Amino acid sequence: MEASRCLQERKSIRVFKPEPVPRALLEEVLELARWSPSYKNSQPWEVVVLSGEQKEALSREMIRLLEANVPKSADLAAPQSWPPTQEANISQLYTSRQEATGVDLQDPQLIKKTKKANFSFYGAPHAIYLFQDNSLSQWSLFDLGLFAQSLMLAAHSKGLGTVPQAFATDYAREIKEFLAIPAGKRLVLGLSLGYPDPEASLNKLRTERMEVEKFVRWLE
């Protein structure tokens, strides 16, 4: 697939077919993602791929923690406020989603349902967690973001769907325990991965983007 098409077409997938992705295809995706650039080629990424019973068990555990109102233990703090431009983009997302689905995304009752969907990895057959050493600098967080995008683009180029999920890191401490990840690592991102369900209306939604002139200044 052409890179320009891949960049334009990739979008978050939130309804998956249940069939698992063959291990060889998952390996191809990771093989491509590893070509991501990183600060001094430090390659600050550690990846766990969960499938089958392991994925189900982690999913059940996160939902149990949510139901028990256990406080979050995320390694990366959730943003408390946004600058005006980002605030406007976020509210545009909420408005268009609400128009398309009829669901009020800011309804507090909905948060639990949304979290449960996230903790179930939206029914995807695979969950991917991205970690790195906690002593790494902000540049390494940046690098892991690049890696995540490479992974999502590689997956899309192979006919697979993904969604990056900050919510899937809510119980980072417990997730690390479950996965036997040593202390001193930070959990940065969770992703769901599988074959997209092409019929699902949720998968048909496209998010918008600012026009180039809104975020670029040309100096000559």
Ligand SMILES: Cc1cc2nc3c(=O)[nH]c(=O)nc-3n(C[C@H](O)[C@H](O)[C@H](O)COP(=O)(O)O)c2cc1C
């Ligand atoms: C760092 C990060 C965290 C995200 N967290 C979540 C999440 O917890 N749950 C979710 O459903 N989508 C999550 N998303 C997906 C965004 O909502 C999505 O990327 C954005 O709305 C743009 O839509 P698109 O991916 O379809 O282009 C996250 C995306 C990023 C990059």
